[in-house]
Amino acid sequence: QAVKYYKLAADQGYAAAQCNLGLCYAKGQGVPQDYEQAVKYYKLAADQGYAAAQCNLGLCYYNGQGVPQDYEQAVKYCKLAADQGYAIAQCILGLCYDNGQGVPQDYEQAVKYYKLAADQGYAIAQCILGFRYDNGPGVPQDYEQAVKYYKLAADQGYADAQYNLGYHYYHGQGVPRDYKQAVKYYKLAADQGDELAREELKRLGIK
Secondary structure: OHHHHHHHHHHOOOHHHHHHHHHHHHHOOOOOOOHHHHHHHHHHHHOOOOHHHHHHHHHHHHHOOOOOOOHHHHHHHHHHHHOOOOHHHHHHHHHHHHHOOOOOOOHHHHHHHHHHHHOOOOHHHHHHHHHHHHHOOOOOOOHHHHHHHHHHHHOOOOHHHHHHHHHHHHHOOOOOOOHHHHHHHHHHHHOOOOHHHHHHHHHOOOO
């Protein structure tokens, strides 16, 4: 039923409906899954400047879904969305700069886009930034900053960040060493199926 109304609105040029219809085709919700149709509707909305559709279209180009894989097109559409402050697009753009996909490899630009997304509360970007401050490149190593970003992501339930935060508490990196806090975060990650956290708890003799 929702698809029917999205289609009516999409055919009248409503960008939000076009984007939602694209999502329905991408996920196979209410219609058979069809990435080419998804791309068609994303493009209609993207051409109207609708950030979510620009980002989704960029992802289709990034993954080669419904269109041939094309990193330059992925960057083009994600940048349009990122410039409108769309956090997911900012994070994808960071990945493109990290890996030299569609743009020359540039770790500092990657970090710039991760920060933009992280500052909007996007947990994946916060965790990536934590990892960056742990290991580089693109920023100087800074365990306190790493802990800061891991905590932001961990508090949103992001398992990788919970494990990494546990590790920092256990080893006293960027925070005073705190066995109880380490176990707390390892448990949170393990409860979500994180294998590294489970191994750590096992090693510590905690079930």
